[in-house]
Amino acid sequence: MKSLRTLLTIALSLTATVALAVGPSPAPMKQKEVLSVGFVKVGHLAPMLMLEEELKKLNIEVKRAEFVRYADARTALLSGSVDVSAVGPGDLAIVAAQGSKNLIGLTGVGSSNKFLVVRKGVKIDEWGDINGKKIAIAPGSAVWFQWAMTLIEKNIPYTSFSPVNVQGGGTAFVQAMKRGDIDAMVLWEPFESQAVAEGDAYFATKLDYSQSRSVGAELGMLAASGEAMATKKELVRRFLWAYLKVEEQLAKNNDQFADAYSKYTGLPLNVTKESAKIIKLGGVLNKEQVGRLAEAAFKQGIVQKDVTKEAAELYDDSMAKEIKK
Incomplete structure (x- = not known):
């Protein structure tokens, strides 16, 4: 026989599921x-x-x-x-x-998780590896804000890397990476996955900047x-x-x-x-x-x-x- 705690857990789970369902038209x-x-x-x-x-x-x-x-x-x-x-x-x-x-x-x-996108051939496995790297950013963008606040919360100086300001849409970032102008980029989907799928980059999965308390x-x-x-x-x-x-x-x-x-x-x-x-x-x-x-x-x-x-x-x-x- 299921314990009371187990039954309560099931009941709460079902309630949560129902609560999240979209109602009738x-x-x-x-x-x-x-x-x-x-x-x-x-x-x-x-x-x-x-x-x-x-x-x-x-x-x-x-x-x-x-x-x-x-x-x-x-x-x-x-x-x-x-x-x-x-x-x-x-x-x-x-x-x-x-x-x-x-x-x-x-x-x-x-x-989603937000991992730094790194050009193939460039080694960035830990936060310390961004030192001196050329990292493309879109100043003022939502992902830039996530990135900047994560650095602050981790006590990593913003000056530890070399920011490359990229204007326009995500395609400009992908092209800059293809040319080798940058070492990594702080970007948004689908351009992150595009660079990875086309073989130009990889996700640095230990550098997740989606979890800052300030930005989320x-x-x-x-x-x-x-x-x-x-x-x-x-x-x-x-x-x-x-x-x-x-x-x-x-x-x-x-x-x-x-x-x-x-x-x-x-x-x-x-x-x-x-x-x-x-x-x-x-x-x-x-x-x-x-x-x-x-x-x-x-x-x-x-x-x-x-x-x-x-x-x-x-x-x-x-x-x-x-x-x-």
Whole structure:
């Protein structure tokens, strides 16, 4: 006979599973509506691939806007040129520091380990091995913030390596590595796995910079403009339901995730299959983490005033929690 503790553990496990399941579809809108959606072509946002099809069933037409960077999506949300989009978790601190409330975080989208990507032939096995190495970074990016805060928490001087600032998308990093211009790079998927899959690099698995207390492992955040939350809340709710439904489906099937990832980003399936093994779909962000991000951003001079409280107040995942019954 199972012990009481075992039965209780099973019961709690089942309860947690039920609590995380996406609830039934909301009713279609009574008349056709239009929602402007920002698309950022990165793997952890692969659920976006099937978003339009799902929203069409709910009588919502999607007006697309594509962005290369989270920063561009953030600007579009603040200006009201898009209603919803994905942005970086740290963007709430930037928005709050600007004195704006026109961007509301809704939920995280996924997490993964972040290993330094090292050029073949270069030896970086331990943190001490980064001394003097040329490491490509994208200053101000979400992954750069993860990297910088990890170094601080490990008491490793930022000056211990030679930073190479790379502008533009991830392709520029991959090309720099192919040319041998850099020894390693702090990057995002799918470009990390692309460099590894093409034989130019390897993951330094002992150098994981995703676990800093200040930044955490969250890869992105779905957000709505304040205006959309005020005037199109039911459309935003249906957008969020559709995204979470597809996310739940892809999270259960890694092959399906890799296929959607490939179609969404345009990358070869052999690349996305490797990248999909690393990414865990489903947000890990919460108000407390947003607050820690904002505090760290202030201490490091990324924002010029302490907006820990204000940034946390801009994160409202109550709608996502209602959808996940």
